[in-house]
Amino acid sequence: MSLILAMDASSSACSAALLRRQNGDDEIISRFELTPREHTRKLMPMIDEVLAEAGVKASELDAVCYGRGPGSFTGLRIAAGVAQGLAYGLGRPLIGVSTLQALALGGFLRHQYRYLFTALDARMNEVYAAAWHIRENRPVALMEEAVLPPERLKFPKGHDDHDWVGLGSGWSLWDAMPAEVQAGLGLCLTDVDPAAADMAVLAADAFDAGDIQCPHDVQPVYLRDQVAWKKAR
The missing domain is CATH 3.30.420.40 (ATPase, nucleotide binding domain)
Structure with a gap:
């Protein structure tokens, strides 16, 4: 134990x-x-x-x-x-x-999401972001955690055709995010911590x-x- x-x-x-x-x-x-x-x-x-x-x-x-x-x-x-x-x-x-991995795990445990793009508002017009794939019931990183302007967000190379879910306060900067990221998200939840x-x-x-x-x-x-x-x- x-x-x-x-x-x-x-x-x-x-x-x-x-x-x-x-x-x-x-x-x-x-x-x-x-x-x-x-x-x-x-x-x-x-x-x-x-x-x-x-x-x-x-x-x-x-x-x-x-x-x-x-x-x-x-x-x-x-x-x-x-x-x-x-x-x-x-x-x-x-x-x-x-914190970003924990956010992804919560999305899986409570909603069974498997491709998760976590983003937290970093202030100063930036976000903390990382992308995850659930394997063996745990989030595995598909990109390194980074702080960057929302307009520079992009899906991990070779993974842009999955059914992505955005989690976290960083997605409140939606209007500044690239069109391809907006189009690739099946769901976006900003009110999770x-x-x-x-x-x-x-x-x-x-x-x-x-x-x-x-x-x-x-x-x-x-x-x-x-x-x-x-x-x-």
Whole structure:
């Protein structure tokens, strides 16, 4: 059995989840709330709630996970700080999970979409984007995660004829996206955010595979360099 605590503050949503995996079956207890600018106040109570509901002490955890990005600069720092603090204090490994991959997994688990183009609003007229294909019930990347203007979005080479679904806040910049991308999307959902429950599943996979790291080795993924300087501009 493995117990994974996951948390995310990378978007307008704040979430925490406790996953118990036993004999290949996952039991997940989670909290999810849209709380813009309240992540600092909400995250720790959510963590306490999922642990209490599961009847699990923090000392029983096997690993800690957080949404490593891309996403909100401030939100990523909040989740990273809490996750690293817990992992250090408990002497447990820390697993960083892609927010874009978690978004894709959620689209598959809840709606069975198999070709997913995830995009999050990166502000400054850019989006964080990646494309995924579901294989063996998990999202496999068809392109590297990138930050770019919406007008530069394109389907992965050789995969433009699939029934694509767009997920995430980045698709709110629809009018700026290329006509071929608009024509190739069968469905577009902008009101979905990454969730700790989906991150916990990916983290449990990584833990089972031995793909774990020490807390100090896991860093947020911003994709954009010099974030603070660019915002000041």
